[in-house]
Amino acid sequence: MKYNFDKKVDRSKNHSAKWSEMDRHFISNDLIPLWVADMDFEVAPEIYEAMKEKLEQRIFGYVYRPDSYYQSACDWTKRRYGYEIDQKTLIHSPGVIPSISLIIRLFTNSSDKILIQPPVYQPFSSVVKKNKRTLVTNPLKEVNGRYIIDFDDFEEKCKDPDLKWFILCNPHNPVGRVWTKEELTRMAEICLKYNVRVISDEIWRDIVYKDYKFTPFASLSKEVEDITITCFSPTKTFNIAGLQASFVQFPRKEELEAFQDELAVLDIRRNNAFSLVAIEAGYRKGEGWLNALIDYLEENYNFLERYIKENIPKLKIIKPEGTYLVWLDFREFKLSDKEISRLLQEKAKVALQEGSIFGEEGRGFQRINIACPRYLLEEAIVRIKNVFSKI
Ligand SMILES: Cc1ncc(COP(=O)(O)O)c(C=O)c1O
Structure with missing residues (x-):
């Protein structure tokens, strides 16, 4: 081996x-x-070599992000999921949870409600509550050892005019579901019908077993893409979570710019020197x-x-x-x-x-x-x- x-x-x-x-x-x-x-x-080994090369340069000043960095994420997404994205819609962020938190701060009001599907990765609820927004749940149902979505309840929750955003976890941590295209389409139709925006956390997208297929939520249609902000990262994929880098895909330019401005205010818009080379090496050579x-x-x-x-x-x-x-x-x-x-x-x-x-x-x-x-x-x-x- x-x-x-x-x-x-x-x-x-x-x-x-x-x-x-x-x-x-x-x-x-x-x-x-x-x-x-x-x-x-x-x-x-390909990631190790890229990082070693960086280490051997012995200078770790601020880094510049070449176009090839974002392009490697686009090429990977196209190759693995058949979904074409423009690198201009991508932005770097230090992590998926910081991104979700910032999206909530920037694009929701204090009266807005946000939907999640528990049992789910615990920061989803804490990030909503810490940002003083109202949490609404659409609990998943366990049927004979497999979790499914309660669509009637999902629709009931989405009908509420104060419910403005839904945080999707796909693949789902902790129940391990990779939502099918049919399930995603049903959720998307409901979100479109009731004007609910979607944050799709796809940090696990690359770790999917043989008999299953991952579909990026935003790839369903142009209409769905427009209501979705996708957070993804190769940190789970390549075991580099300690390098703290991720991507956010914004179909709406004004939202990308608002997010970018906020990162600039905090001055956290750059990659660290090692994440820059590790991620591109992973996406280009780590398959x-x-x-x-x-x-x-x-x-x-x-x-x-x-x-x-x-x-x-x-x-x-x-x-x-x-x-x-x-x-x-x-x-x-x-x-x-x-x-x-x-x-x-x-x-x-x-x-x-x-x-x-x-x-x-x-x-x-x-x-x-x-x-x-x-x-x-x-x-x-x-x-x-x-x-x-x-x-
Ligand atoms: C669903 C999900 N989202 C986000 C994260 C954490 O992402 P980050 O470290 O980029 O904030 C995890 C980590 O386990 C996760 O399971």
């Missing part, structure tokens, strides 16, 4: 939030960390690595599913269609979230993300991050089995 995802990694001196900040959220730092969404894999990564993640998932079915039958596993996050259903144990988390930490010595942080719909669930060498995943699930198979 060209890339070795089984390689043992030592992140103890890596300033890793996942490994070294555990004691702020869990009982200690000596748990197996399967919580924060980054991967325990080295970056693609082979990414495809191999997805195969490895799929094997990790298959291993985990098999192991759980054979050894912990009361634990139900929700098959992800995308992302490297797996949603585990502990409800059959009939324990409180507090007790499940206590057992996982104190007895099994693993750090998973408690489901209820994604909304009350996540009660009884835990999210496990499977983007690690298999030996680590195996050790974690054996420890979980040793505790939970006796209950």
